[in-house]
Amino acid sequence: MRRNIRVTPDGTRDLLFEECNARRQVEQKLSRLFQLRGFSEAMTPGIEFYDLFDSGNPVIPAEKMYKMTDYKGRLLVMRPDSTLPIARLVATRLRQAPLPIRLYYTQDVFYQNHSLSGRNDQEFQAGVELIGCKGDKSDIEVLALAAESLKICNAGDFRLEIGHVGFVMSLVEEIDENPDVQDLIKLHIENKNYAALGSLLDTLKPSSTAQFLRNLPRLFGGKEVLSAAAPLCTNPQAREALDYLNMVYGKLCDLGLSNHVIIDLGMVHKNEYYTGVIFRGFIEGSGDVVISGGRYDTLLQRFGCDLPATGFGVNVDSITKIKLARNEVKPPFPPEFLVHAESGFETEALKRIEELIQDGVCSEFSVFSSLEEARDYAVKRKIPKILIISDTEKIIDLNSGEML
Amino acid sequence: MRPIRIAVTKGRLEKNTLELFDRMGFDTTELSDKGRKLILPVYSPKGSVFEVVLAKAADVITYVNHGVCDLGVVGKDTIAEYGGDFYEVVDLGFGKCRFALAAPNDTDFFNGYATKTVASKYPNVARSYFESKGMDVRIIKIEGTVELTPLLGLSDAIVDLVETGRTLKENVLKVVEDIMPVSARLIVNIACMKLRKLEIEGFIKKVEEYTSVSAN
Numbered sequence: 158m159r160r161n162i163r164v165t166p167d168g169t170r171d172l173l174f175e176e177c178n179a180r181r182q183v184e185q186k187l188s189r190l191f192q193l194r195g196f197s198e199a200m201t202p203g204i205e206f207y208d209l210f211d212s213g214n215p216v217i218p219a220e221k222m223y224k225m226t227d228y229k230g231r232l233l234v235m236r237p238d239s240t241l242p243i244a245r246l247v248a249t250r251l252r253q254a255p256l257p258i259r260l261y262y263t264q265d266v267f268y269q270n271h272s273l274s275g276r277n278d279q280e281f282q283a284g285v286e287l288i289g290c291k292g293d294k295s296d297i298e299v300l301a302l303a304a305e306s307l308k309i310c311n312a313g314d315f316r317l318e319i320g321h322v323g324f325v326m327s328l329v330e331e332i333d334e335n336p337d338v339q340d341l342i343k344l345h346i347e348n349k350n351y352a353a354l355g356s357l358l359d360t361l362k363p364s365s366t367a368q369f370l371r372n373l374p375r376l377f378g379g380k381e382v383l384s385a386a387a388p389l390c391t392n393p394q395a396r397e398a399l400d401y402l403n404m405v406y407g408k409l410c411d412l413g414l415s416n417h418v419i420i421d422l423g424m425v426h427k428n429e430y431y432t433g434v435i436f437r438g439f440i441e442g443s444g445d446v447v448i449s450g451g452r453y454d455t456l457l458q459r460f461g462c463d464l465p466a467t468g469f470g471v472n473v474d475s476i477t478k479i480k481l482a483r484n485e486v487k488p489p490f491p492p493e494f495l496v497h498a499e500s501g502f503e504t505e506a507l508k509r510i511e512e513l514i515q516d517g518v519c520s521e522f523s524v525f526s527s528l529e530e531a532r533d534y535a536v537k538r539k540i541p542k543i544l545i546i547s548d549t550e551k552i553i554d555l556n557s558g559e560m561l
Numbered sequence: 562m563r564p565i566r567i568a569v570t571k572g573r574l575e576k577n578t579l580e581l582f583d584r585m586g587f588d589t590t591e592l593s594d595k596g597r598k599l600i601l602p603v604y605s606p607k608g609s610v611f612e613v614v615l616a617k618a619a620d621v622i623t624y625v626n627h628g629v630c631d632l633g634v635v636g637k638d639t640i641a642e643y644g645g646d647f648y649e650v651v652d653l654g655f656g657k658c659r660f661a662l663a664a665p666n667d668t669d670f671f672n673g674y675a676t677k678t679v680a681s682k683y684p685n686v687a688r689s690y691f692e693s694k695g696m697d698v699r700i701i702k703i704e705g706t707v708e709l710t711p712l713l714g715l716s717d718a719i720v721d722l723v724e725t726g727r728t729l730k731e732n733v734l735k736v737v738e739d740i741m742p743v744s745a746r747l748i749v750n751i752a753c754m755k756l757r758k759l760e761i762e763g764f765i766k767k768v769e770e771y772t773s774v775s776a777n
Contacts, residue, residue, distance in 0.1 A: 316755050352652035439752040444628010
C-alpha cells in the first residue's frame, strides 16, 4: 500500500483560492512598500549549508532545522532564517557596493516544530535588511518602516514593542559574573517569571541593581516606563541604552505612533545576533509575534565583513490568517466569458480570446463538444456569459437567458 | 473585543483556582455548576466578564501558546515538560509538590557504571535533569502508574511528582534526590499581554494580592 500520498507533511498545507489571494495581497503590499522606500529584492537559495546556521543560536537550534545531505555528503538545511543568508550574500558579493545596502526579501523559512502542536513548519516572511550604517537615523527608519508595514496590511490595531539588548545585558553583567547565572536571570526576565526571578535574586548579593532587576519584567508600557526607570538606573551603560530608547520613542511618537509603540525594558531577544535596539510587533486578534527585528552590528563579521546592520521580518502567514478569519478577502472571480467554438472554429475562438484578454477581459476557452455541456459548466462555475464563435458571434447571457 | 479568556487546568487546580476567584470577589456561580457548557463566564466585582475554559494541563499550554486563551492556570510540572513561549507571571502557591528521582529502597542508584533505565511520565524533565548531571540514561515514557516499573524490573528508578511520599513508601521506593519544586502558575500569552496590557496587568495584580493573602 502506498502511504502518505493524500496528505501533506505535518506543519504544512495547501493554499487555495482566497487563501492564495490573501497571501499575495499581503506580500504585494509589503514588497511595494519596501521597493518604494528604496529597497531592492534579494532571493536566496531554499537550501543552504548547515554550517551557515551552526552558531548556537537558541532561536534556530540544530534540532529545529530540516536537514539533508548533498552528493558529497555535506550537511544541508532548508533555509530556517533569511537574515544570515543575506548577511552572507552582502559579505561576499556586495563588498564594493555603495553603502548603505538596502535589501528586501519575500520567501519561506522552515522549522521543525514539535509534532502536532498546530504550528507551521513553513512560514512565509517578508523583510528588510539595512546594511552598512550605524546610529539613530537607521534605527528610526527601520522602526518606522516596521510600523508602516503593519499599518499597510490593514489587519487591525497593532503594537510595536521596542527594547534594547544592551539594557538588560549591562545590568545582568553587573550583578553576577557567572554566565550561567546571567543566562538564568535573562531567561526569567524574558519569561516575566516574577517569582523565579525574585528567588534567584534573593540568593545573590543585595544591591540597588538587584532591586531594580526584580521589577524589570513589569517595566513595559508607554513613556511612564522610561520615567519610572530613569531615577533607579545607575549603571552607566544601561543608562545610555535607556536614553537611546527615550530618544527613539520620542521620534516614533512624533510620527504619530504613540498609540502603537510600547517599550519593554525587560525584552531579551532570544536571537543571539542582536546587539542594540530590538523590537517585535503584535496585531489584535493574533497570538503570534507578527514582526521581529533589531540591530545586529557584529553578524557580518562572521563572514569577514565588518558592517553594522539592522532589519526585520514580517510573518506574512499570521497576517494572512487574521484577514481570512475576518472574511476580508474574496475568492477569485469566475471569468467573464466562456468562449465556445462550434466545430471547425477553434482557432478563431482562440484568436478572439487573445483580443479579449488584451482588453483585460477574463475569458476561458470551452473544451466541450456541445453547447449544452458548455452551458451546464458555465452555470456551475458561475461564468455569466457564453460567447459562441462560428460564422457569426453570439453571446448568451446566462443571468437573463437572453441571446445577444 | 472578546472578554479575557482564562484556561484553567481541570481537577485539583480547578478547585483551588475557583477558591482564588471567590476570594477575589468574582461571581463564579456558573463555573461551579457548569453543566455542559464549555466556555463559562465569571464576573468580577466591577461587573466585567471573564471567560473560563477548563482543560487538561498540556492543553492549557497549547491554548495560551496559540493565544486563543489569554491566560492560563497550569502546574510547573506541565510547563517544565512541555515548555512554550509565554510569560509565567505568578506562582499561585497552590498545587504544591515536587519532582523527584526515586528508586527501590535497597538500591544505590548513582553507584556502578551500567547505563540506568529511568521510567517517567515526564520524559523531557527526566532528560534535562540527567543531562545537567552529565549522566547518560535510558528513558522510558510511561503513561500510567510509574511506581510499578521498578517493581516489574523495567526500570532502575523513576522521575515523578511526589507530594507526601506515601505512594513511594507503600511500594518500597525512596526519594534519591529532589529535582525541582512544583506549584501552580499563572501564564500569559505574549501578544495578549502587550495588546491588552491594562486589563491583564490589573488581573495579575489582583491575583498576586489574593495569592499572598492566602499564603500567610
